Amino acid sequence: MSAELEGKATIVTGGASGIGRGIVERFVAEGAHVVIADVQTELGEALAADLGDAAIFQRTDVADQDDVARVVARAVDEFGGLDVMVNNAGRSSPLKKGLFDEDFAEFDSVMRVNLLGVMAGTRDAGRYMADHGGGAIVNMASIGGILAGGGVASYRASKAAIIQFSKSAAIELAHYDIRVNCIAPGNIPTPILRSAATDEDRERLEKFEARIRQQMRDDRPLKREGAASDVAEAVLYFATDRSRYVTGTVLPVDGGTVAGKVMVRKPNRDGSGAR
Incomplete structure (x- = not known):
């Protein structure tokens, strides 16, 4: 390791498991x-x-703005400041058979965790950073906020909103030397997909999840499997001075999924053979 964040005070929301844990460890x-x-x-x-x-751990519900303010204050009290804020916490919306079956019963919860949590975290971290020489904010979206698709409608909408909010915040906070960037992971095995299953789905969850994962693999140009550590590497880049001239960007970490459809046949080195 190169100790690129030596002595830097950071917060990672949703840091206890999945992608968040990978970021914390990195x-x-x-x-x-x-x-x-x-x-x-x-x-x-x-x-x-x-x-x-x-x-250190602090129980934080990012849907509660007071909790977000408290965790920012805790970082400042414990570590003497706040250099990097990673707004990673999120949840999925329930999988439904289609839009006509969607009752949006969990819309408010999904939006409060995924979107309000990011907005409050960006605001509160930004307030501190603006008075203390700047910093880096990294917000976690998803390729579900870039690519349209059926299912988990509230989740997709929340992640698309995070992207637009992050770009807007980047413009506003650049004056204070605060960089705001966005990561859009895709096809990363985490517990969030399991949480999207309804009670009915849970009885056959193993089969369901295997089918979804296979579909993701089929749509992904790179055939290697992604991991939380791949996302953590991207977040690290945005958190360090290597990205000091980068703000308002959205970086997919998805094996090329948002770039386009996979080629049916592997091309030869001279370009022939593709179709």
């Missing part, structure tokens, strides 16, 4: 001090204990 390996902000108390406390003095 940041600590690079010398950062991290507040793990999550509603999963047992997982968060265990991870903080494993990482030692470099990490």
Whole structure:
């Protein structure tokens, strides 16, 4: 490791599991001090204990603006400042058979966690950073916010809104030397897909999830499997001075999925054979 975040104070929301955990572990390996902000108390406390003095846990529901303000204050109190804010916490909306079956019963919850949590985190971190020399904010969207598709309508809408909000925030906060960028992961195995299943689906979840994962593989140009560590590498780039001239961008980490459809046949090196 190159210690690119040596001594940097950071917050990772949704940091107790999945992609968030991968980011926390990568940041600590690079010398950062991290507040793990999550509603999963047992997982968060265990991870903080494993990482030692470099990490602390604070139970944080990002749908609650007061909780977001408190976790920013905790980072400043414990680590003397806030250099990097990663708004990663998110949830899916329930999978339905189609739009006509959607009752949007969990719309408010999905929007409060996914979108309001990002907006409040960006605002509160930005307020501190504006008075203390700037910083980096990384917001977690999804390729579901870039590519249209059926199912999980509220989730897709929330992730698309994160992208637009992040670009707008980047323009406004650039004056304070605060960079705001967005990551759009895709095809990364995490617990969020499992949480999208309805009670009816759970009985055959194993089969369902295998089918969805295979469809993702079929649509992905790169055939290697993505992992939380791949997303963490992208977040690290945006958190460091390597991206000091980069703001308002959206980076898909998806094996090429949003670039376009896969080629039916592998082309020869001279370009022939593709169709």
